[in-house]
Amino acid sequence: MRKQMIISVMSKDRPGIIASITGAIYKLGGDVADLNQTVLCGYLTMILNASFEESVTKEDLHAAISHIKTNCKFEVSIKELASGDTLETSGPPEDTYILTVQGPNKGGIVHGISQFCFDHNINIFDLATTLKDGQYTMALQLDLKTCTCPIGELQQKLETYSAENDLTVMMQHNDIFQVTNEITLH
Amino acid sequence: MLRSDQILSTVEMIQKENLDVRTVTMGINLLDCRSGNIEETCKKIETKIITFAGNFVATCNEMSKKYGIPVVNKRISVTPIALVGAGFKKDDFILIAKTLDRAATKVGVDILGGFSAQVEKGMTETDREFIASVPEALAQTEKICASINIATTHKGINMDALAIMGQTVKDLAEMTADQGGFGAAKFVVFCNQPGDNPFMAGAIHGVEEAEAVLNVGVSGPGVIARALERLIAKHPEPGSLQFDELAEEIKQTTFRVTRCGELIGRAVSMSLGIEFGVVDLSLAPTPTIGDSVGEIFKILGVDSVGAPGSTAILAMLNDAVKKGGIFASKTVGGLSGAFIPVMEDAVLAEAVGDGSLTLEKLEAMTCVCSVGLDMIAIPGSVDADTIAAIIADEMALGVINSKTTAARLIPVPGKEVGDHVNFGGLFGASPIMPVNNVGKSSRFIAWGGRMPAPIHSFKN
Known part of the structure; x- marks a missing residue:
């Protein structure tokens, strides 16, 4: 059973950051699974999940990343998953x-x-x-599984919220967006 | 997650552009309801419809709420009743119509179609009794729609049935004269009628179909119109946008519209445990402003609907809709194309009023689209033979071109050119359209017999 770690990194963006971080993981025998990264205002943030041999510790990984030669400092945070923690399956819930x-x-x-x-x-x-152009747009992906009110009532509350806050708020099922934007019909 | 611009374009499509699922139609086979007498048969019909469709409307509403897309109409289609009621007489068929109307009301659907017969080659005694019952049956019911298939590419046109159709349309209008002849709006004559069309008035549950199926009709002329307007606005320089790019935009937009229909249809089908049939990807307008097929003609470059170029535009529109929709759906069927029902489309009705859209031009346009001469209000003085002859021309287009065509004409009692008729709701309103050469086709209709099926080679 390999050890799962969640690693988050923030740094000023430059070419080669992903190569450096994944290089340090590779040298420790790590295997990268899921990775997400984004750049905002010239700063890169990345979160990834990798598995290691039991003998590798958080401290080993910290040390390996801090030994990377770079002009910009990496802010790193590492969490080790307990054996009971389940990894999320692919695809959003119903x-x-x-x-x-x-x-x-x-x-x-x-x-x-x-x-x-x-x-x-x-x-x-x-x-x-x-x-x-002075217009603010948000798109949120939500899980309503634990929502405290039924969907019809929630839609009404959102309508009230829209009116009270001078915003256009709309909520539709995720499937609608998938079927209208992806070739594959799930 | 998807990109924000993809999300926002989908939101616009749903919220601002009249995207809806126009109809979810449950087809139910009624052949096993025929019993030894009419009372028992009616009882079985009512029980079967209520058994299959009892939860239908509630399930559609639930899925509509879940996905945030309106399902405008919930409808039922049944096996053509002339087959179900083999051996019954005219009065029995009227009783069946009333039974269907009662069952439709009990389960809460908007309309029930399938009060129908298929007589493209010949008529049985039952078919004649059935057809004789149609005017009274429709005049005495609210939710029932009737259709008769009198022609196919493989059998030609039944000219005996054709002659009766002209009189049936007249009788329907006159029996409902107090409603502007509305009865005729619930009756349609077909060539090559499909057995899985979810749109009314021509929906039937064909004998080739399973016990019960769900067919979905998607629409969305408003969505197509807005997508085209946005594309054109992005290319203000003359010559920077060409016709093929407009066709591509229609294709892609249709893909998205069709996908929404398929999603909802399959969700309802799974929830009810009833087989999913087809998506019918037709552009069906409603009288609502911004939900018009006529408007698309103007966006695509003619200043009046009916002006030269209109037939070519419709040909492109119809083809692009098919291409986008067929790729989007696992199973496509029904009519699948662009509808031009005059009364149901405010822009088309306006074009009739200002004289730019004539019956002859409409007939030409129906060569390249589905379905045919649809929802056309004509003077109440037009005689039955002239109406039959207009229907004959429309049938001939379907027979020769191997396509579905249909005619739904309303000779509005007491109204003439210059008058106006309004049925309200989805059935819409229109000025009365002039008919040229009235009363000059009676010798043609009097022949009877059959127009032979056409040759299927030497096409040119």
Whole structure:
């Protein structure tokens, strides 16, 4: 049984960051599984999941990454998964919905929506926001499995929220977006 | 997660552009309901419909809520009733129509289709009794739609049935004169009628179909119109956008629209445990502003619907819709094309009013699209033989071109050119369309017999 570790890295973006980090993992006999990375305002952030022999420790991995020769400092955080922790399976669960929010930019939009989700025990899987020409746009991927109210009622509450906050808030099932944007029919 | 721009374009399609699933239609086979007498047969029909469709409307509403896409109509189609009621008389068929109407009301569907006969080659005694029952049956029921198939590419046209159709249309309109002849709007005459079409008034559950199936009709002319407008707005320079690029946009948009229909249809089918049939990817307009096929003609370059170029535009539109939809769906069927039902499309109705769209041009346009001369209000004074002859021309187009064509004409009692008729709701409104050469085709209709099936080689 190999040991699973979750590694998060943040750094000023430059060519070769992924090569450096995955190189350090490879030298320790690690095997990279899932990896996500994004660049925002010139900064790169990356989160990945890798497996190692039982003998490799968090400290070994920290040391290997800190020995990488680079001009920019890596901020690294490593968590070791306990043997009981299950790795997420691929594909979103049945109750995955996409929420979109559009409106003129103002303070507190992201907080307001995320608080709304929290108030209804909705988990946010993924969130992307953009600001263009004074218009703020958010797209959230939500898991409604543990939501505290039925879908019809939630849609009504979102309508009220839209009106009260001068935002256009829409929520549709994730499947709609998949079938209209992907070739494969699941 | 998908990119934000993909997400937002899908949201626009659903929320702002009238994307909906136009109809989910449950086809039910009723052949096993024939019993020794009419009372027992009616009882069996009602029981079977309620057994299969009892949860149908609630399930559609539930899926509509789950996916956030409206399912506008929930409908039922049944085995052509002339077959179900073999040996029955006219009055028995009227009782069956009333039974179907009652069952449709009990399960809460909008319309029930399949009060139908298929007589493309010959008529049985039952077929004649059945056809004789149609005007009264439709006048005395609310939710029942009737259709008669009088022609196919392989059998030609049944000219005896054709003559009766002209009179049937007249009788239907006159028996419902207090509603502007609305009865005729629930009756359609077909050539090459498909057995899996979910759209009314021509939906039937063909004898080749399984016990029960779900067919879905997707629409979305509004979505296509807005997609084209956006594409054109991005290319303001003359010559920077060509016709093939517009066709490609229609194809891609149809793909997305069709996918939504398929998703909802399969979800309803799985939930009810009823086989999924087909997606019919037709562009069916509604009288709602922004949900018009006529509007697409104007966007694509003619200033009036019916102006030269309109037939070519419709040919491209119909073909692009098929190409996008067929790739999107596992099983495509029904009519699948662009509809031009005049009363149901505000822009087409307006074109009739200003004289730019004539019956002759409409007939030409139906050569390249589905379905045919659809929802056309004509003067109440037009005689039965002239109506039969208009139907004959439309049937001939279908027979020769191996396609489905149909005619749904409404001779509005007491109204003439310059008047206006309004049925309300999805059936819409229109000025009365002029008919040229009225009363000059009676000798042709009087021949009877059959128009032979055409040769299937030497096509040119």
